[in-house]
Amino acid sequence: MVFDYTKLVRPNILNLEPYRCARDDFKEGILLDANENTHGPSIADLSTSEDDLQLNRYPDPHQLELKQQICNIRNQETTIQGDKIDVENLCLGVGSDESIDALMRCFLTPAKDKLLICPPTYGMYGICATINDIEIVKCPLNLENFQIQPEDILKVVQNDPTIKLLYLTSPGNPTGQLIDFTLVETILNEWEGGIVILDEAYIDFSPVGSSRSTFVNKYPNLIVLQTLSKAFGLAGIRLGITFASKPIAALLNALKYPYNISNLTSNIALRATLPENVQEMRNKCETICKERTIVIDSLTKLPNVGRVIGGLDANFILLQFLDNNGKPSNEVAKKLYTTLATENKVVIRYRGSELGCEGCLRISVGTKEENKILIEKISEVLPQVTKPSA
Ligand SMILES: Cc1ncc(COP(=O)(O)O)c(C=O)c1O
CATH class of the missing domain: 3.40.640.10 (Type I PLP-dependent aspartate aminotransferase-like (Major domain))
Known part of the structure; x- marks a missing residue:
């Protein structure tokens, strides 16, 4: 060639x-x-x-x-x-x-x-x-x-x-x-x-x-x-x-x-x-990757949470949310996204409209404290947005 x-x-x-x-x-x-x-x-x-x-x-x-x-x-x-x-x-x-x-x-x-x-x-x-x-x-x-x-x-x-x-x-x-x-x-x-x-x-x-x-x-x-x-x-x-x-x-x-x-x-x-700061960058990346594991382990235990559908090579995860029949649901993902942002001051990214990303939210890995709050808020809000309507 x-x-x-x-x-x-x-x-x-x-x-x-x-x-x-x-x-x-x-x-x-x-x-x-x-x-x-x-x-x-x-x-x-x-x-x-x-x-x-x-x-x-x-x-x-x-x-x-x-x-x-x-x-x-x-x-x-x-x-x-x-x-x-x-x-x-x-x-x-x-x-x-x-x-x-x-x-x-x-x-x-x-x-x-x-x-x-x-x-x-x-x-x-x-x-x-x-x-x-x-x-x-x-x-x-x-x-x-x-x-x-x-x-x-x-x-x-x-x-x-x-x-x-x-x-x-x-x-x-x-x-x-x-x-x-x-x-x-x-x-x-x-x-x-x-x-x-x-x-x-x-x-x-x-x-x-x-x-x-x-x-x-x-x-x-x-x-x-x-x-x-x-x-x-x-x-x-x-x-x-x-x-x-x-x-x-x-x-x-x-x-x-x-x-x-x-x-x-x-x-x-x-x-x-500079070399010493590149080493500092690598240390921080390692910490972020460890935190990523904690976020994944905690969130995937929750009902209505599916799996991480993407790879684990970045400082975010692409996580799928499910309806009560276990199907990936844009409706659940969107409601969760909106409620987190408007009522809980936690902002993540809705990605359900992207090809192959049905029901997905993209979540950046935060600090330990931020991740703790993220997990608490999702645990709290998810049952509300998936509750079958009377
Ligand atoms: C894949 C990809 N490329 C490029 C960029 C833009 O990066 P920058 O801040 O250097 O403009 C982003 C930012 O989110 C990104 O996700």
Whole structure:
């Protein structure tokens, strides 16, 4: 198979001359090149550490130190020789939501090209596609095990050359199921007309070494997305990472807004990706996974609770609720969801309308105290919402 990314990129992006600033060439001295406010921020009580961030200055467009620390994390995990990545494989974004959108703008011509998703999956792929006027084609997951079905996917993409991107989520949302990478490889080895995007937002809740971010040099038709929003506990700073072959990463870096990563974000991200804090992240993930077991054990003992229908590879569970005949019930799930939120101040997510998720609620694992209250409230509310009406 010969994969040629230049055939997939939109011509206007392939020929894009990226924005350049004087500071790409000169970084030191009296900096009067960018129309910044040299008198500083107008905040009277700025702390010393905030002042150190030089918030009156535009951020570094390249973030090489941060990219190197992220590469170090993934390179250390990989057990496969030859699959090392470096800073030129990375592009950083405002959360992975920005990366999801950037990939569409890079490869898909509005009102012409299409993308493929495998429901049930993360909703933003569809929303971004609609915003970009891109048609969505669907090829469902295997609803027994929430794995992808490569033969079906290949049939679909090979019959339609306008499908240029496939968005997969591993571990899945809302499924919580890690995708078997050998299935993804079947597609990577066969499909030269498009790119597989593997969204690994929840990857650090899976066993260490599960990420395939270091495979982007081996498979130039693979792009991996990650985020600091989940395992790193930093949804508020908005930092997403795209791993791609070097030519594709260069295009994405040319396409992004030059100052998309703020000084505040990079300061925190630089600290979060230091080895000692990565270890702290792993410890927290372990605690979350233990709490997940407690939540599952307690909830699945209750009447009208079915089974966890997804995998156990993320920081949430997809739990099925049943009617009094033991059948998965959207009515029960919806009533429980609403009553918990409106009368008990416990907010979880109704997912019953998603393909293969009949009667399901998606529950994020909370702190010990939050989980205790969650379990108490569900135990209390569930009998009310399943009581046969007189
Ligand atoms: C599968 C998946 N991808 C991406 C995201 C977005 O992450 P970010 O906060 O980095 O934009 C989410 C958030 O819920 C998600 O579930």
